[in-house]
Amino acid sequence: MSRSHVNKSHADDILRIALMSAAVLAVGVLLLILLFLVRESWPALQRIGLYRFVSDAGWHPLEGAFNLAPMLIATFAAALGAILIAGPIGIASAVFGRFYAPPVIAETFRRMVALLAGIPSVVFGLWGLTVLVPIIAKWQPPGASLLAGMLILAFMVLPTVALTADAALKAVPKQYLHGANALGISQAGLIFNVAIPAARSGLIGGILLATARALGETMAVLMVAGNVVQVPNSLFDPVRVLTANIALEMAYATTEHRSALFVSGLALMLLVVGLAAMAGKLGGRLHG
Amino acid sequence: MASIHQRDLLLTGFVWSAAALVIGSFLWLLSDMLLQGAGQLSWDFLTAETENAGRAGGIAPVLVSTLLILAVAILVAGPIGLATAVLLSEFIAKDNRIARAIGMSIDVLAGVPSIVFGLFGMAFFSAYLGLGFSILAGGLTLACMVLPILIRTIEEGLSAVPDEWRKGAAVLGMSRLSALFYILLPAAAPALAAGLMLGIGRAMAETAALIFTSGYVDRMPSSLHDSGRALAVHIYDLSMNVAGGDANAYASALVLVIMLIIINNIALMLANSLLQKRISLA
Missing domain, CATH: 1.20.5 (Single alpha-helices involved in coiled-coils or other helix-helix interfaces)
Incomplete structure (x- = not known):
């Protein structure tokens, strides 16, 4: 819309300036976050240096040992396990809603998944701690473990995968599906050879978004994974992820220790934001 | 075959x-x-003080702190989010370089993990601005966190308003300010409300960003400068740090989830009513 001479008024200029300042504030938040993370990380980056974060003898911040590697490995392992579980199940449940379920069931199912997406992580953590961990403990003590973390994360990010996959499958042009049907293709052929390839970028975007969520999640993993700083030898070993480490130690951390925690926060942010940006490019953005 | x-x-x-x-x-x-x-849930549970670190008594102070934190978050993020959304949808073209830079930074902000918001809030609001562990620091941290969801929902609502209305307003010689207040915002009102509801929902579910900003104190807050324990933090503390706190943790979780379901349904209804309006116009 071009502005005509009639409605170009003084008030409009003030309005434009007010709106611009609000937008500058909104953008400023992101810059402030980066600025303060770097500012607080700086002492550790200077005095400890990046190399020692993966080469020190363990994580003993009070004795000056700052090896983040065990927690990095645990973070990646938990997120990977969660995606390996939630990916196929999430995509299958979107396929269920779009191609298998009768319309009424499909709609109810979609609402249920949306409801699941809104359940707070601390509630997943509470349930994992009081229901899931005791079950695993009966089988392979102590229960609070990498496996518990993977399962609870899988449960948490499943709605993300299912909802993005649902949107991606919905966007597949109807002509493709009608055409394939007219050619007498089987149901499995329709899904594997037509629908999924056509929805591919949205599906991958959703998986990346879910991975970002799994890596960045704090409370649920903190409550079920046992929080022992170690490189896990099996699924049943207790582990501590980066986010949980920050939440557990920030309360009493000072000087270099505190700064080292900010370094891990900065690393986490860059990683998660990078993944989310990739997901956004592929069209896996989740609204609402 | x-x-x-x-x-x-x-x-x-x-x-x-x-x-x-x-x-x-x-x-x-x-x-x-x-x-x-459900067994623990009662009117008393909602209105009584917490006792014995939360094992006994109710959650009244926790509910009050939660509402205060939410109020701060929404009062701060609401106007900024609304103004940014209006700017993006009404005042600059979608493919403009500034619009794309703003849009990108909002999307990046939406992807920041909540523990990082916690770190930032602690370093900036609590330490740098000297707000300490307080409801104010927690609320401001959450305001930063809910900005993207507010902006994107409101922007979508505004872009659903038919272009003829804008042209009509221009033809009538309305200033863009009056067009905004008398036509566009009323037309997009359900989306504004839905955005607010989604923001409130997101803020209410948050734990990690609040532990080091609004803190743990479970007494009734007497001002915004007091530390106050949010409901989600209460659930975390009861289940992890308080032996025998599980029953009340579940009761609090139930309260939280019921409130979230109500809020989400209101948001959904408002969003749908916008859709209805568009259909009846067509």
């Missing part, structure tokens, strides 16, 4: 079992929450 038929059967089996697994886990979670939480 047999193999194709088998593949169909296999896929059908997998898809139905995946759906059954999702439904089953959901019902399992839901039934545990009801079974372990």
